[in-house]
Amino acid sequence: MVRTSKPNQDPGEKKSLSGAVALITGGSRGIGRAIARQLAVLGASVAICGRDIAALEESARDVAEFGVPVHSQIADVTRPADIANLVSKTETKLGPITILVNNAGIGLFGPAHEKSEPDWDRVLDTNLKSIFLVSRAVAPSMIRRGSGDIINISSLAGKNTFAGGGIYCASKWGVVGLSGCMAEDLREHGIRVSVICPGSVATEFSTRGAKDTSKALSPEDVAHAVEAVVTQGPRSFLSEVHLRPLRKP
Numbered sequence: 001m002v003r004t005s006k007p008n009q010d011p012g013e014k015k016s017l018s019g020a021v022a023l024i025t026g027g028s029r030g031i032g033r034a035i036a037r038q039l040a041v042l043g044a045s046v047a048i049c050g051r052d053i054a055a056l057e058e059s060a061r062d063v064a065e066f067g068v069p070v071h072s073q074i075a076d077v078t079r080p081a082d083i084a085n086l087v088s089k090t091e092t093k094l095g096p097i098t099i100l101v102n103n104a105g106i107g108l109f110g111p112a113h114e115k116s117e118p119d120w121d122r123v124l125d126t127n128l129k130s131i132f133l134v135s136r137a138v139a140p141s142m143i144r145r146g147s148g149d150i151i152n153i154s155s156l157a158g159k160n161t162f163a164g165g166g167i168y169c170a171s172k173w174g175v176v177g178l179s180g181c182m183a184e185d186l187r188e189h190g191i192r193v194s195v196i197c198p199g200s201v202a203t204e205f206s207t208r209g210a211k212d213t214s215k216a217l218s219p220e221d222v223a224h225a226v227e228a229v230v231t232q233g234p235r236s237f238l239s240e241v242h243l244r245p246l247r248k249p
């Protein structure tokens with residue numbers, strides 16, 4: 001298990017997300033875990049899900065060290081029944097979800113013509129359909145309350161094309177398109193939908209890998225972008241964030 005470094009924090013600063021309830025899908029490791037830690041540092045109650053119980057429990061213990069209520073639950077974001085259960089238990093334990101981070105995702109690379117139909121379904125269901133399913137489960141209560149933040153983690157692979165990226169890029173381009181349309185549907189309800197498109201991030205995720213991981217983004221860089229999105233002034237929103245490492249990997 002990769003141990004994440006210290007989140008961005010200023011011990012003297014007022015906690016800006018006190019009272020918020022954040023659900024982060026795929027919060028058991030990598031980028032999702034860093035986002036969960038950062039939102040906890042800011043004072044939000046945090047719910048995380050994943051499929052690997054050991055990783056999930058370790059992440060939950062880690063996030064709880066910041067002194068906020070934490071709920072962790074085994075849930076597969078491709079399964080509507082798991083999602084319904086996750087949302088219901090989160091809201092019972094922590095209160096209405098005010099921040100949803102659709103982060104869970106998988107990578108699969110290689111020429112699309114060499115891949116199978118189950119490969120396509122696995123990637124598209126995890127990276128794209130899950131955002132439709134989880135957002136659909138959370139949006140009604142946000143609409144009732146007239147506020148909320150939904151942040152979808154896409155990728156620069158959702159803006160670019162490259163050899164071997166076919167299925168993954170299709171999923172992440174889909175996330176960018178879905179996010180833009182969700183933003184238009186939900187802004188009149190006071191709900192802000194943002195999409196974050198990071199370049200290569202040093203996690204266990206990618207078999208492609210950055211050429212030089214010392215120059216890749218860190219999970220904390222993405223968590224910082226999420227912080228920027230959720231602490232943006234209430235009358236505006238960051239609709240699309242392209243996050244690049246300063247020096248090219």
Ligand SMILES: NC(=O)c1ccc[n+]([C@@H]2O[C@H](COP(=O)([O-])OP(=O)(O)OC[C@H]3O[C@@H](n4cnc5c(N)ncnc54)[C@H](OP(=O)(O)O)[C@@H]3O)[C@@H](O)[C@H]2O)c1
Nearest residue numbers: 026028030031050051052076077104105155200201203205
């Ligand atoms: N790493 C990069 O270079 C990079 C760059 C741009 C964007 N991204 C995107 O950032 C997100 C996080 O990536 P990462 O690098 O942090 O990957 P990671 O370290 O592999 O973590 C992925 C997370 O998603 C969860 N997950 C996967 N499938 C799931 C499912 N069906 N149901 C519930 N949880 C599931 C995993 O938990 P379990 O395995 O326990 O289910 C894990 O917590 C992904 O959407 C990815 O596409 C990554």
